[in-house]
Amino acid sequence: MMLAAAASAEVGSEVTPSTPEVVGFTGAFAVELCLLALLAATAVAMIRMRRLFGVAMLSGIYSLLSAAFFVALDAVDVAFTEAAVGAGMSTVLLLSGIALTAKVEMPVSRTRTIAPLIIVGVTAAALVYATIDMPGFGDANAPANAYVGRAYIEQTPSDIEVPNVVTAVLASYRGFDTFGETVVVFTAGLACLLLLGAGAIRGGGRNDDGEH
Amino acid sequence: MLEFILARYNYWIVICLMMTGLYIVFSRGNLVKVLMGLNLFQTSVFIFYITVGKVIGGTAPILFEDKAKKDDHHGDDHHAPAGEAHHGEGHSTAGDYASSVSVAPSGMTNEATGSHIASMADAQALVTDGAVHAKDVGDYVSEGSHHLDVPGLAPHLIAPHPEDAASLPSAAQELAGSAAYGEVLYSNPLPHVLILTAIVVGVATTAVGLSLAVRIREAYGTVEQDALEEADNAYELVEADT
């Protein structure tokens, strides 16, 4: 590494060897911090809001913001999916669900929020304690990034020759997983059909199967 | 200490987001709101996964050097099927060089700019010096990539004629460019794949949950957990009486 730095100096460029270990306050850092702050604000607003229409909209906004955050973290495929599914599909679903159930949530008494707060606090403390042992953010040699993930990037040009490694892993290396996911989506669609769909197939209307 | 915090603040904020979702799930009584909290929790877990897969200095896992490789293979198809076995010309060797550097592990993230320039010069040297030298260097580089210090080769490669760069034919320059891109560091694609499918599965399962809530609403006339419990208790009392 020192040699490389020396080499770049030899070429006669004005590049100075940087110190990459310290994350500086760069533009990317500022963007990430802003997005995370916006995400947190949206999440808190979702707790406080009682009109479910507004909560559904906030959850769409949350999805869109997280899609932007995914782009900042290089996950363009995931961002694309999250923007299409989270901000589009799931908001429409939540709204149609709200139209069929309730518009406004009943207020929750203060005393009932204490136990959840304690549970959530303990869980958060445990998780934060766990992150102390984790490799730092963006560490290329972290166990999560070092083995199979790197192998996929190295092997894709010779095995599959598809530029998009995510597609290669999705459809070829882990085709079996994706098959399972497709079957899960299919099954969920069938479940919706069974729970609600009989009426939808026969042209709308509820099916009164006698609970009333 | 500041470094320690800067390397982990992402995790902590994501944990806060997760806990927000979890809090909604635990504390609210409205089934639809609970589903929304679950959605929030789920999206935060997605963010956590993607955060773990990020590599600083990396880019989206869509490979750069495809152009060089494509040229390579078109050449093979035109000449002979066996052409793949031995690359005589410096052209294809440079292509291979590009790909072999691209697999070099992440040790060289740090000098992103420095080694960019170095390897640009490398590639130009390869192309101008012709087949034999290029072949040797290609072999050496692929050996070297095991030792994580490919950029270390730079000094004696640059020596020949860096000033020839201007007189290179355009195709060769293009190759040199893609060779320079070849060493790009990519973020880990595996979490992306897992999360991409999980998002779609997540919306499908949310739909199942919502349709259950709709059926509960039609049966009980409410989706508030307290009211549901009351209705169930009242029903049991009536059953016990009769």
Added chain:
Amino acid sequence: MGHLILRVTIKILFAPIILFAFYVQFHGDYGPGGGFQAGVILASAFILHALGFGLATCQKVIPPNWLPAGMALGVLIYAGTGIYTMLFGDNFLDYDVIQPDSHHHAGQHIGIIAVEIGVGLAVACTMLQIFYAFAGREPEPMDDAW
């Protein structure tokens, strides 16, 4: 029925959204995209249409009883690709056997495209099916107003 501006906008956007869905579907090898995203985008085009022009109009274009068939067909295309590779004596979903002589892994490319088409069809039909299921339900009169 939506507002006039909404309906005109939807008319303009409808075809480009479908075109974009196909672009995402078949360009997934080279850039971000693939079957999952394309399926959702395709479904969202029809959902948009249904929101603007009413469910009945949309159900004339895509009858509800096609959708379970489309869902099943998508999964079957995926599984069929795997069975096809097995018939040629390789493992399930090992696409190299589709074109074993190719130098640039044409078998892998064909296999990936086939599988992505299956995924896209299954996801698009499932999403539209779910939307039909919810939108086809008559809302009960509610006690609590907006």
